[in-house]
Amino acid sequence: MAMEDELSNSITIMMDDSREKTDDLNQFWWSEPWYPVMHRVQDVFRRQNKESEDVYSPITVSIGPLHRGKKHLLATEAVKVSYMHLLFERTRASQETQRNCAADMSIREDDIRKCFREVQLDDNVSLAEIMLIDGCFLIELLYRNYVKEPDPILWNPFKCYAVHRDLLLLENQIPFFVLEELFCLTVECIPKYKHKGSIPTLTECILSFFEGMMGPENAKRECKGMMDSENAKAECKYERPPHHILHLLHMHYSPYVNEDNWNAWGPRNNEVAEFKFSATQLDIVGVNLKEVVNSQNRFDLKFSVGPRFWLLQRSQLEIPPFYIDESTEPFLRNLIAFEQCSPCLPNIFTSHASLMCILIHTKDDVELLEEAGIIRNSLGSREAVLHIFKDMRKNAVPRNFFYNQLWTELKEFCTPSRTFYTMFSYHHPRN
Structure with a gap:
């Protein structure tokens, strides 16, 4: 009985100590949610x-x-x-x-x-x-x-x-x-x-x-998150002092986030995981993948549906160029890890990586995206690109999906009747 009391007292002391530290930490972060935080990767x-x-x-x-x-x-x-x-x-x-x-x-x-x-x-x-x-x-x-x-x-x-x-x-x-x-x-x-x-x-x-981390077309882009005037800061919910250099680059390359598009972010659900169409499968069911020309925002995807001709109808998914070199994987992985560690941070890079992971499942997908001008590959092989997104698929799970509205429209276009052709093509890949 004495041993049980001793163990119980020891556990009580540990719980009290843990509760005190947790309460102190929560009080600090909730009182100052944008205080700089240095993280370890999970x-x-x-x-x-x-x-x-x-x-x-x-x-x-x-x-x-x-x-x-x-x-x-x-x-x-x-x-x-x-x-x-x-x-x-x-x-x-x-x-x-x-x-x-x-x-x-x-x-x-x-x-x-x-x-x-x-x-x-x-x-x-x-x-x-x-x-x-x-x-x-x-x-x-x-x-x-x-x-x-x-x-x-x-x-x-x-x-x-x-x-x-x-x-x-x-x-x-x-x-x-x-x-x-x-x-x-x-x-x-x-x-x-x-x-x-x-x-x-x-x-x-x-x-x-760090000029040109997202490719030459983004190298000279003015940083929309780095505005000096108080009026500009008031208009942008995402405008806060950066925590560190990686955060500054996250802000620099992220799209402008204001009240309108902040609230348009997708609900916290698993809609992304439910959509299984790769680039080649989308092409077969009538979605034409095209590069966005002269885009100043690498996250600016557009989906449009063309006129219906009898039972046939084509649509178009426009995606800005995605540059891939030796620095791409460590940079993206650390941005994703940063977003996962920061509950106040929009999951912009995680959402984009999740989208690319869905589109890329085979070398045929990489080839199609290269031919469309969407992937600019400096690694020398399509296998290397495939390997990057195959590994990244395990981590790129956004809390809220940046492309929720676009994804909803894309799912509505890819009806069950089109899915039959997609399943057929899965067993008959391109040469």
Whole structure:
């Protein structure tokens, strides 16, 4: 009996402690739902993609505390310190700049630690030091790229790709306000005569560094989410300060979200999973797949139905070009993981990936989409494209589907009578 009482008391203490931590965390997040949050990728994402490259862990450089100290990343620690030193040397008084940056990070350490509440860091971790070194490294690298200075990382294609990849990882982020404050204390204090042109903003430096992530047609697109006026912010429910660099890029490449199209998002159901028509099957039942020409929004899909001729009727599904290269999979996977971790974030990239996963089931689907100009493949093989979406299908499950209205119209067009021809074609694929 004594053992049972001891066990019961132990469980009660554990539950009280857990309840206190949970209540404290919920109170914090609900009172400040847009406070910057640094996430870990959910374990289920990694378990579902064991056969693929780990697209969630850095291979060259760690940013922030989550991967710091790993053996294969130690070589870049000295590089980060040297970049921090070079950044300080750009200002009028490097020693004073160093003291100001160190003091600012020390003062802000409690605020920074709040951003990592979900990942349960050890209290002994010196976040102020990590933020100072990693933040200054990032700013120096971004500034060098912006002003086109010679750089051993940027001028080496392999290093440049690896660093680009690592800086886009969800687990390799630091709070955006850290970068903003360090940028203000360093780059904005560089004498004007040392600048090649006007002094850039932090956002300009970041977008320049990651220019063309969605393909050349999107490289110069103005960021609709990055508006400065208070009136513009009031019109856009999605306009909030970014949590980190990955969030900034999510905002940059996302379509403009206002009151009208926000409420048009689909209900939280499994309608997406119920629709099974691939690209080749849609083609057979009368849906012509076509590229959207000169689109400024890669999410702007259009579905239209043509006139009926006796029992025959064609329709058209227009999709903007989707560029695929070596950086596509890690970038998309981390954007999807970010959306899944953030309940306040619209599932725009998850919805688009889910749509592409439905359309692509075989190499014939990839071939059809390439011929239509919808997929721009730089990987060299259709098997590689098929592999990307085959693996991504396990994770691309949106909470609310961005294309709900379009999908409803498409399902209505694909009637049961058309489904017979689709099922027939499934057993007689194209050569």
